[in-house]
Amino acid sequence: MHKTSRFTHSHLRLTSIVLTGLIVGIVTPDSWRLVTRVLVGWNVAVWANLLQMGWVMARANRARVKEIAGREDDGAVTVLGILSIVATLSLVAIVLELTSAKGLSGAVKFSHYVFTGMTVLGSWLLLGAIYTFHYARLYYQSPANRRTLRFPDGELSPDYWDFLYFSFTIAVAAQTSDVTVMSSGMRKAVLAQSVLSFLFNVAIIGLSINIAAGLIGT
Template sequence: MLHHIIRNRPHLTMAIALGVAVGVLWPDSHPWMRRALVGWNAGVWSYLIGMGWMMMRADHRKVRAIAGREDENAGVVLFILIVGTLLSLYAIVSELARMGHMPAKQVALHYAFTGLTVIGSWLLVGVLFCFHYAHLYYRASDKQRPLRFPDEGLEPDYWDFLYFSFTIAVAVQTSDVSVTSRTMRKLVVGHSVLAFFFNVLILGLSVNIAASLVNS
């Protein structure tokens, strides 16, 4: 499995390697959880930038080729990365709880770091589901596509799958894209539930930070 991940997902492999390296090399004077979060941010944002650049240049033929290279372990990779995302959110909440009576400048830096982590993790979830939707779509036969887009004469590219993924992430609904298979419906339900709790957490963190700023 590890061999397939390294071979078929070079951007993900490099992002993980960068994140681990940054976390390990970050000064020992910082708590281990903060170092892990710094490494997480380095890996996540490098991955998002690399994937964003790739998606802007990819047409539907390249999307199909990438989906064809991914194997049956794609769902396992998605699950592992989602768990990592949830752990990063737990870590950032724990970091906020330890702030105590920090100087105002350090508090501001912690809030900025919190925002960077939450936004990065939220974007990562949307992009990961985008890739998995594309993987399931192009691995299916032409007559049994699990998604039906309104402009049926065109083959979807990453922008179409990003649209579908982030519509769920923002509105917890599928908009004008039809889901036509049971497997895909299960995945969409899981994504919708995850998006709901993710958005609730972001709202809670925002209220907490706003209250702290008002009281400071």
């Protein structure tokens, strides 16, 4: 029973994203382009999961954060990797979607730009959120006398807001904050998020210029 709950918790996020995306993608009109249907499914799945994760973070006290982190298993790393790859691949689909919008005009073209903007923002927020949970896992599964992070105020029982702050500082600036990284495993996770964040930030700038040029052209 204990093993089942650990497995369910570790893979629930990935399973819900896949199932939600597939269901939404299937029920979208057949007349839509495949890329559009995939992105619609991805968007619904991502934003639904962001709401769920936000709800968990907002309601969890320090004891609850420690409990959730303690239930994660090694499969959580695999889930993190898969979601990171898929979120990055969504950028390719976004480029294809923007390419298809070049021949459109007026409100239809503008709606495509809004749609792609929501996709980029959702994928970026998803990466920051899943790394927040991952950092909490690495912290609370480390020995109490050798924690993987050191917070500047001496906080020994950080909550999700602390990990969220750490994660999104990396997402925005591609560098660590005033929180000190104390282990090799944590440094690897920070490096991975820093690289992904850099790619996303560059893509966001490029897509913003592309969208601005398209709007000026209309």
